[in-house]
Amino acid sequence: QSVLTQPPSASGTPGQRVTISCSGSSSNIGSNTVNWYQQLPGTAPKLLIYRSNQRSSGVPDRFSGSKSGTSASLAISGLQSEDEADYHCAAWDGSLDGVVFGGGTKLTVL
Amino acid sequence: EVQLVESGGGLVQPGGSLRLSCAASGFTFSSHWMHWVRQVPGRGLVWVSRINSDESNVNYADSVKGRFTISRDNAKNTLYLQMNSLRVEDTAVYFCTRTVAGSSNAMGVWGQGTTVTVSS
Numbered sequence: 001q002s003v004l005t006q007p008p009s010a011s012g013t014p015g016q017r018v019t020i021s022c023s024g025s026s027s028n029i030g031s032n033t034v035n036w037y038q039q040l041p042g043t044a045p046k047l048l049i050y051r052s053n054q055r056s057s058g059v060p061d062r063f064s065g066s067k068s069g070t071s072a073s074l075a076i077s078g079l080q081s082e083d084e085a086d087y088h089c090a091a092w093d094g095s096l097d098g099v100v101f102g103g104g105t106k107l108t109v110l
Numbered sequence: 111e112v113q114l115v116e117s118g119g120g121l122v123q124p125g126g127s128l129r130l131s132c133a134a135s136g137f138t139f140s141s142h143w144m145h146w147v148r149q150v151p152g153r154g155l156v157w158v159s160r161i162n163s164d165e166s167n168v169n170y171a172d173s174v175k176g177r178f179t180i181s182r183d184n185a186k187n188t189l190y191l192q193m194n195s196l197r198v199e200d201t202a203v204y205f206c207t208r209t210v211a212g213s214s215n216a217m218g219v220w221g222q223g224t225t226v227t228v229s230s
Contacts, residue, residue: 002154032215033216035215035216035217037155037217039155044205044220044221044222044223045147045155045205045217045220046220047210047216047217047218050210050213050216050218051213051216056210056218088154088155090155090157090215090217091215092214092215096172097169098157098160098169098170098171098172099145099147099157099160099215100157101154101155101156101157102154103154104153104154104155
């Protein structure tokens, strides 16, 4: 049971726009920024978005992040086959004094 | 090239100990917060611990508090995780991560991971 809640799966067709949600509480997303990671099959995670909406170096502008209240979202526009991966959200939790992750969302490009 | 290379994983019996190491290169190691994150294959990421640049600030997940100890040697550009009283549920791939400049939690560089298996 993860502290942050993500849908287990998402899908889209090439060229489509998809969003992945991440829901938390006042002690994590509500009071701290959110980071998003992409994990391609069989590889280590890679930072996509940090401080809720800042793209990491080299990340295409097709990827964007937003935060409102105790929820955050990752949007991917112009979906491509190489975007098929697991996506994880994370934030600092002030009550737990630690980083909390979502359970991950498996994105399938149909 | 910025790189993190973990080592020290392996098979250990419940109650045993292991020390993981993470050799850093290609950046100023002493300037960054460092974290350990673990993952059971096919499952989500789970944060384990973090340490700031001069070891004055460390944090642990509740599940490892009192059993694991994070440390670093800035002269050797190496991060450590001492794992004692290991349990079956500690079995996972352990990743060493480096934060982005100016952040204590955004993990911008990841190692390839080292596998820890706790089993009798």
